Amino acid sequence: MKLSKRHLKTLREAPKEAELVSHQLLIRANLVRKVAAGIYEFMPLGYRSLRKVENIVREELDRIGDQEILMPGPNPAELWKESGRWYAYGPELWRIKDRNGRDFCLGPTHEETVTDIARNEFSSYRELPQTLYQIQWKYRDEARPRYGLLRSREFLMSDGYSFDRDEAGMDVSYMNEYGAYERIFTRCGLDYRIVEADNGPIGGSRSHEFSALSNVGESELAHCPECGYAATLERAECVDDEPVQEEMEELKSVYTPGTKTIEDVCNYLHMDVKKSIKALMFVTYDDELNPAEYVCAFVRGDREVNMIKLVNALGIPEHYIEFANEDEMGATTGCVGGFTGPVGLQNCKIVVDSELVGTVNMCAGANKEDHHMTGVCYGRDYKGDIVTDIKVLKEGERCPKCGKPIIEHSRGIEVGQIFKLGTKYSESMKTFYKDENGNDCVYQMGCYGIGITRTLQAIIEQHNDEDGIIWPISVAPYHVMITVINPQDETQMNLADKIEEELEKAGVEVLCDDRDERPGVKFKDADLLGLPIRITVGKKAGEGVVEYKLRREGEMTLKSAEDATKDAIDLVNAERFGL
């Protein structure tokens, strides 16, 4: 393919809003263009790579026997009301009306719609298991779209759904997807980690996230270098410290003027921060977004509250909770900003971190200005309405699997996630199959998602240098760039044409830079675009000699045109499937 006949407008500078290298490169290499906040269009080279990622996904899902379908973009609100997500999903759900005022949402995911398929199309245990998937543009009306394709409002996604008769079947379907996802991300050339994850608003009992490792990723991960345990920070379980065994002291109110923070009061009272109780006050909302109740969460003074664990404990969606106005909350519950403690609180739900159970002689707010309580003992002085792990697993803490105190943190870009949904949707949407005895049973479902546009950007984020992108062969828009130094020179153009023809005959995709530009411009563009192999045809064309260079190595060697062609074909064939 001659570049002179294609559109390409590379940029030396990316717009300021592009903070991440991958976002900058997407724009500088003319792979995408921004149309509106979080909405991009794909230019020719970008769309070629995107379709390669898409095809890898399709091949691997077809390989395990998944069946490709396509559900609609606009989904009727009725289905979402059946599952309850029409209310539970936040403003990210892009709600629209048709000309008759009927409600739809632009699908961010399709559990409801696929469950409706199962309800109407499957009927007997003999038809199970079934896994359906689709590859589709999806929508989330993000409050703050950013980082290019990593958090966009329109994105290409593969979403799959399995239907099994029992949990054992669901486990098998789940592990099939797990394996396919491993192959997909490996073929895409990603360095990724599989971590246990929270199920979030999708629901269900178990989940894994496939996270492309990157310091700029939005997923915070914890992992154990010893045993391999890995989880999102949201999900990672903590090992509670054993409570110190002491005699219970008397509960006392002490004057602690101006000590609004945990550090202040512990310094003032010369106490270990681990002997203190930290309070956080929230208000929750109902489906109509009216205030529902006050919540006070307590953790040990050196701990941080994990919001995901907290909302899971409360059984509400993430956007149904926010920090309370302490004055308003105080009037109802008796709490006092900076001096809130569990003793004597009223009219609010008390959530206590499991680590506090059994602790004695702690220091906590006295619910009175400038006062704290000491000698606070769990059980004697207060109890939780809910008691569970609501804290963040920190670096250096004990691994919940092997117990070694060597947890490490890292960051990643979430490129895929798989969920055991169980019966959440099949029950709420009354979706049954008949078993051997003719009884109605609900399906055990799983759902499986890959962010394809996000995967594309994650690949770039992991594969670049200061000059531009370094595409893995499996997803490069073309495999080979032939740079013709002087396209006016017939000898050079003829040799370039011959190499291009030979390569294309062997199924190698070639972009031939025959533009009327200075060699420096062409080399800069070649580096920026990052095609895996560059063959430069210049002055030595008369001798049949060319320069051969791999983008990932950077070292140029002189070769005969025949050798360069053969080496390119061999390399592409070795790596085109990314395995």
Added chain:
Amino acid sequence: MKLSKRHLKTLREAPKEAELVSHQLLIRANLVRKVAAGIYEFMPLGYRSLRKVENIVREELDRIGDQEILMPGPNPAELWKESGRWYAYGPELWRIKDRNGRDFCLGPTHEETVTDIARNEFSSYRELPQTLYQIQWKYRDEARPRYGLLRSREFLMSDGYSFDRDEAGMDVSYMNEYGAYERIFTRCGLDYRIVEADNGPIGGSRSHEFSALSNVGESELAHCPECGYAATLERAECVDDEPVQEEMEELKSVYTPGTKTIEDVCNYLHMDVKKSIKALMFVTYDDELNPAEYVCAFVRGDREVNMIKLVNALGIPEHYIEFANEDEMGATTGCVGGFTGPVGLQNCKIVVDSELVGTVNMCAGANKEDHHMTGVCYGRDYKGDIVTDIKVLKEGERCPKCGKPIIEHSRGIEVGQIFKLGTKYSESMKTFYKDENGNDCVYQMGCYGIGITRTLQAIIEQHNDEDGIIWPISVAPYHVMITVINPQDETQMNLADKIEEELEKAGVEVLCDDRDERPGVKFKDADLLGLPIRITVGKKAGEGVVEYKLRREGEMTLKSAEDATKDAIDLVNAERFGL
């Protein structure tokens, strides 16, 4: 692929609302499912065929050097306001708001967005020509979605856009697409006619429609069997009858009680209907949909008004006009329902069909209850504010190209349309390139669309019999159905497996019906699904003999498994590209 592992739920009966055979077959063969009015989802077999049509389109557009991109689904209203189409497009434009109240439309077509690309990405004559295309799900919020995929609200479309420096260049780009479209529809196995078409709301100067011939199609076509002239009825030009040469008579008002129709009055006055003038009264609207002006259109009594020609003459979108309330209109203009004529009308725009120019001694309404005028002469008694061809070309009339009075009518399903847009969008959106002298010039654009979902249904509408679909090999979901009479019989299953393996090795796509069903059910499903080749493995499996049958021929022959395999491979290879 074993059918026992796939989902398939065929129906003996289609829902009542499916009037067309193709719509019934789409649903009975489990190719699509309705989700909401005009919104469908694609089931596994339907999606396979849809992707085959999609890939034929992609291959042929890539072959002529078009560049695939992807623009967004939600398009910012700002761009549509620049072109004016935000106002001019009717309620079919699916308008949505984001969480911040910003207006978008779900793109029904992307002239504005692609022109914005050109404005930002192209700059010099040296980069031209450029043709960009995309394959994308598009939206039209139809008032009455019907006929399955033929008039749906969500549909897959290929839309391409060419940018040239001058009309000669646009003509070349246009003819390239014309040729590619011919190949595409031929490869899809369609019997189609290319007809001149009206540009409609897309705008521009010239257009061709690719129409799959079908009695149930919504496109009305006129064509000349002699010279090959063909056009949509909306577009087809008429040859005006020469006016009869007579002395002008006196203009007279005559009493014609109760003669509200042209036939009534001509009978009453014993006149040839060709000597009468038919009036139609309309009101038009402005961009805010407030009434703009009254319009009265006049054609000869035996003619029908062609609404598309009329709105084109008025220079307004089709939905900006409707029949007037005659009483209200009468108060302003003096017209009288059933007795309206051109003489003495006021305060309204008079549009006169060109055929009336030069006519004398005609009969027309007198704008007075129960009265008509006779002796009405064009020029002397009335004139048009607009005079042009606003009538329908009828069967048996003279061909506008060769003049023979043999025009025939037919119907078709519009599967593609190509447009010379000229400078409509580049001018309104101020989109320029620099010529050799550094001057700003506007692009000459073309746009090109294929309804891919509609094409799929048109294929089925043209390829079926009373038992089901008869897929052309190029677009069949699979090429071969192997029907195993008794899957419990190891000899039969082994032979079926062997044939399947051989076929798949040769790139032939096989669906093996190994379901535990009666043979009658399997045969009925095989006919309904309509895979091109059926190989039945039954009692003679032990002798290595199978039944071989082409769906399109219906005759079954006994063959050795080897011959059947070889014949299937040969046939598929001969026809897989549909050429």
